[in-house]
Every structure is written in C-alpha cells, then in structure tokens.
Amino acid sequence: MIIQSKNVYYEQKLQPKQIQIRKDKITGVYPYGLYKCDCDYGDLIVMPGLIDVHNHGYNGCESNMATKKWLKEWTAYLPSEGVTSTLASISSFPKEGLLKALKNIGDFIDHDNNRGTHILGVYEEGPFISSGKERGAQNHDFQIIPTKKVIDEFNDACNGHLIYVMIAPEMLKGDYRVIDYCVSKGMKVALGHTGASFEVCRQAIEHGAISFTHTFNGMRGLHHREPGVVGAAMYFEQCYAECICDGIHVSQYAANILAKTKGKDKLILITDSVSIKGLKPGVYISEEKGRSTTVTEEGVGYLTGTDTLAGSCHKLNHILDFAIHEAKIDFVTAMNAVSINPMRMLGINDRGLIRENYYADLAVFDEHFNNKATYIDGRLYERG
Secondary structure (H helix, E strand, O other), rough: EEEEEEEEOOEEEEEEEEEEOOEEEEEEEEEEOOOOOOOOOOOEEEEOOOOEEEEEEEEEEEHHHHOOOHHHHHHHHHHHHHHEEEEEEOOOOOHHHHHHHHHHHHHHHHHHOOOOOEEEEEEOOOOOOOHHHOOOOHHHHOOOOHHHHHOOOOOHOOOOOOEEEOOOOOHHOOOOOOHHHHHHOOEEEEEEOEEOOOHHHHHHHHHOEEEOOOOOEEEOOOOOOOOHHHHHHHHHOOOOEEEEOOOOOHHHHHHHHHHHHHHHHEEEEEEEEEEOOOOOOOOEEOOOOOOEEEEEOEEEEEOOOOOEEEEEEEHHHHHHHHHHHHHOOOHHHHHOOOOOOHHHHHHHOOOOOOOOOOOOOEEEEEOOOOOOEEEEOOOOOOOO
C-alpha cells in the first residue's frame, strides 16, 4: 500500500512524500507522485502516530481500576485522537487494587493489545509521591516509600511491563539505590509530585533519573535563590520534561519558555487524562480513590470545593494544536514532543518517525489537528 500527501512530516519538516507500507512496517519513503498510490491525502498533514506517555484513562475508568473489557474500549477509542501508542499510567491508590489492575494490564499487553492503540507498558506516576502539597490531587493515604521490593512487586504484577517510574526523590533521604535499581532493570525514572530542592534533583539525575512529570504541576517552583524542581527540569539538558500544554494546567507563556529551554529533542507533550475524560461537566465521586472531582466546562477537573487540579479531559491532538497555535511553540519542537521524543525517552527505536523499517503508525490531520485518519501497524483504523 502507498499513501501520499503534500504535507508529510518527514525529517523534521512538512514536504510532499509518498509512504510505502507492507504488512506492519514502513518500507519506503519516496517523492510525491512517483508511484501510483492507494490514498492521496492532498494537503492534510501526515505524521507519525501520536504518543501519549502520561494517560490514565477516560469515560469513567482509568488504569488504577483497569479491567480487560475497559482496556479494550480505551485502546479502541484512542485512535480517534491520532494516538497510536500510550502507557497505562497508574497513580496513588489502595495497593491491592493496583496489583489487581496491573495484572489485567499486563495480561492485556501480552495477549489482547493487537488491534487498537498500543499500550507499550506501565507508567507508575504514584504512589511514590511527596508528603507535602506537591502531591496535588493524589491521596496521601496511599503513599508508598519506593524500595527494590516494591518495584519488583509492581513489575511482577504487570508481567514485567513496568517501564516508567516516577519518584519524589526527597523520600529517599539521600539513598538513591532504588533509582539505580530501576535503571539497571531498564526502567526510566521521572521526578515528580515533589518538593525536592535543586540539589536533591541533581543527585537523583546523577543516579539516572531522566525525566520530569508534568513540569510545573505538582512540583517545587523556580526561585532565583533555590531553582527547585522546575529549575532542574529546565537546567539539565539531558533530561526530558513532560508538559500539559492546555493553557490551564500550564499557561501558554510558561509552556513556551519550557519549550525553548528543552528544545526540539527533550520536550514531551502529554494529556494526563483521567477517568473524567469524555464525561459531561459535573461532580463525580470516586470511592476507590477517596475523592470527589468537579469537571468544568473548560475540560479539566478540580478536587471538589478547591482549586487543586485533578487531571484533565484533554485529547493529545488538541494539546498539539494549542501548543502550536496558542503557545506559539516552534512547530518542529511541538511535533517531536508528541512523536519521537517520548519514544527516545523510553528507549524505543521502532516507532515515532516516518522512516523505513519503523512501524507504520501514522496519523492524518487538518491544519488544526482534527483527526482525519489513523493507521496502526499499517492498518487503517475504522471508526466505530
């Protein structure tokens, strides 16, 4: 099969190209019009499928409570955003519930995740959270101190698919062996939901931490005498930085500043979507998480009666549109932030680019990133 467009995001610019697909891989990229094609997308943007590495769920459920039925529904929905790969993100939750959900996620990855959006692994955003206000909406009652034993317990529960772990480094009290251990197991470590000092972040990075969880949110801010976690996210060139670029969690100006400091290779745009995604505005009570969330007309959630943000309802294609057209983030930086950057952060080298021998995961958008078509493993996703 050959598809083509006058606006293929190839080698970090839009250009007229044909993409040849055989089975599940890209087997060639050619000049526009060189061969007879099966589908011409005209002026639409064809780019690598979007990658949302920080995504908890939608439609009343999330990974903390994942059942195989819901996982199938979730991965069937995500292609409508142009998302071809994601991580099942868990947060602070009763431990036994997490272990049960992780087992369902691991089994789904091993046996059922072969039609919709790929779940590449598990992202443990909680329960290794700060004890302070930086824990945000996560319930402190479910906090766990990270140890090798706990890491193994969670990883075993999901059949070895724990690939991204967030830790509030001040919890380690100067003993970073658990970060060393995660790195030795091939897991990527992020710093987040943390009130750590710049120096503590520096030490954690020396031991292998490589990313920052939803930068600006749930972390110690930048001060000119104590750069804090935000300062560390901007300062350390080797580190990636997630950002919920929606104008609410992070203003367009702060997002632009972060993008300039991280450049085209280290920014990662995320949704941090939770169970309220897809639900109408209103109040929703989660007995399992021990909290009530109010969904606003703007598409975000707050802990009811407070100004504490509690996750988003956003779609990654809309985040991308906002980043480019409202936050004025450089086009290449924004495009890389939803495709190749998250893959490189995770160490995955066969997705995230339009390149020969990469998986044929592709998304087709108009100029405002409304999704027009999505290909997963070379198959055109058919909307239900």
